[in-house]
Amino acid sequence: MKKSDVPQDESNLEKADLRELCYAVDENGEYVTQHTTGWDPKTIALNNAIDAIKERVENARAKVLAKETSPIEYYMELNKMxxxxxxSYVGMWKWRVKRHFKPSVFKKLSRRTLQKYADTFDITIDQLQNIES
Known part of the structure; x- marks a missing residue:
């Protein structure tokens, strides 16, 4: 794309006073870097992805409040994991972490295991155990 054709559409980057670096062709046919504030197709795709993440977080939160899963699943979704x-962050097998999603198993976790999760999510054990309604 030509340097003059690099899109400068409204996006989340622009709202945060940021710009993205991309490559374009200048008047001499040379590749140069050019800043862009964004372009509509990318903005739409990013907004859809963010909406999907928010929905997964809310679904996990609702499952925790309904006692269908443990807060570990909620914080996993909240932290986009x-x-x-x-x-890998907590140093356990996947099957073991998934087992900790069960509320009955979660209640019996040791303080040491809870601390691993709390450290991973950068929260306290109390925050891990108590999600507000």
Whole structure:
């Protein structure tokens, strides 16, 4: 794309006073860097992804409040993690972390295990155990 054609559409970058760096072709046919505030298709895709994440977080929160899952699943979603990522951060097998999603198992976790999760989510054990309604 030509340097003059680099889109400068309204986006979340612009609202945060940020710009993205991309490559374009100048008048001499050379590749140069050019800043952009964003472009509509990318903004739409990012907004859809953010909405999907928010929905997953709210679903996990509702499941915690209904005692269908433990707060670990909620905080995993809130921190934009998946089971594999969370398991690697806490140094446990995925099946073990998934087992900790069960409220009955979560209640019996040791303080040491709870601390691993709390440290991973950068919260206190009390915050991990008590999600406000």
């Amino acid at each position: 998946d089971l594999s990522v969370l398991a």
